[in-house]
Amino acid sequence: MIDWDDAFDNSGYVAGSDKLAATWAAQAETYRETRGEIDLPYGDGARNRFDLFRPEGTPKGLIVFVHGGYWQMLDKSYWSHFAAGPLSHGWALAIPSYTLAPQARLSQMVAEIAxxxxxxxxxxxGPVRLIGHSAGGHLVSRMACADGPGPDRLDRVISVSGIHDLRPLLWTKMNNTLHxxxxxxxAQSPALLPKRAGLDVTAWVGALERPELVRQTRVLSEHWQVPNVFEPDQHHFSVVEAIGRPGSPLLTELLKD
Structure with a gap:
């Protein structure tokens, strides 16, 4: 019998993961001290705000990064320093917060990200590209579905360590919050829905991640017939940090022509 709580326990299998949120928050705060348009509203909710970071000169396009936290934790303030990657290549980066569970159901979160x-x-x-991590990977993948609410200018989506088949979550303790x-x-599982025609999608995961996260990546790739990448030597948290590193394989995939 599968222990689904253990299957989705990313933090429990990464040494030092309990310190990562504080480290990211400090790095992000330092980055925001000198740049960024902060707390721009996109709705009436308390968390309906996004931060926008622009490169020097005219941007080549827009990247939107959607954070993880299993739909119930974190916000945009942890990730500002990730803008260093896209900005170094001439792209703008937007980072939204969104209403979390239990105050919102997943369908509302998808609509808010849209x-x-x-x-x-x-x-x-210019073109619009989405990249999301973990729960954020689910949200951007959901926008890449045929019935997804993404804008017409959306041309590429990368789900990093995304959850694409939500059914196993029904047997986890976190569902006490997700409901x-x-x-x-x-209805909200991208791996059970058709992909939007003509949209470039890549499923990306660290090769050292929990087997269930690797399976979730493979499931989307096989269902949608899109590329997958199992990045060597990367765990659930290190894999997403590559967004902020100019020239990283993940960023190169996101920004390629």
Whole structure:
């Protein structure tokens, strides 16, 4: 019998992960001290805010990064320093917060990310690309579905360590907060839905991640017939930090022509 709580326990299998949030928050705060348009509204909710970072000169386009935290933790303030990667290549980066569980169901979170993306896209010309990590990987993948609410200018999506089949979450303790039922789990699972035609999608995961996260990546790749990358020597948290590193394989994939 599968222990689904253990299967999704990313922190428990990465030494020092309990210190990462504080480290990221400090790095992000330092980065924001000198740049960024902070707390731009995209809705009426308390968390309906995004930060926008622009490169020197005219941006080549817009990247939107959607954070993880299993739909119930964290916010945009932890990731500002990730902008160093896209900005170094001439792209703008927007980082939205969104309403978390139990105050919001997953369908509301998807709609909020769509609204935030559209609002940010109205401020930056050029192509729009989404990248999300863990729960954020789910949210950007959901926007890449055929019925997804992403803007017309959306041309590339990368799900990093994303959760694409939500049904196993029904048997986890976290569902005490998420309140998923079988119907919603199926309706909000990208791996059970068709992909939007013509959209470039990549499923990306650290090769050292929990087997369930690796499986979740493979499931989306096989269902949508899109590339997958199992990045060597990377765990659930190190894999996403590559967004902030100019020239990293993940950033190169995101920004390629």
């Amino acid at each position: 609204t935030a993306t559209s609002e940010a896209a109205g401020m930056v010309d 998923l039922d079988a119907s919603e789990a199926e």
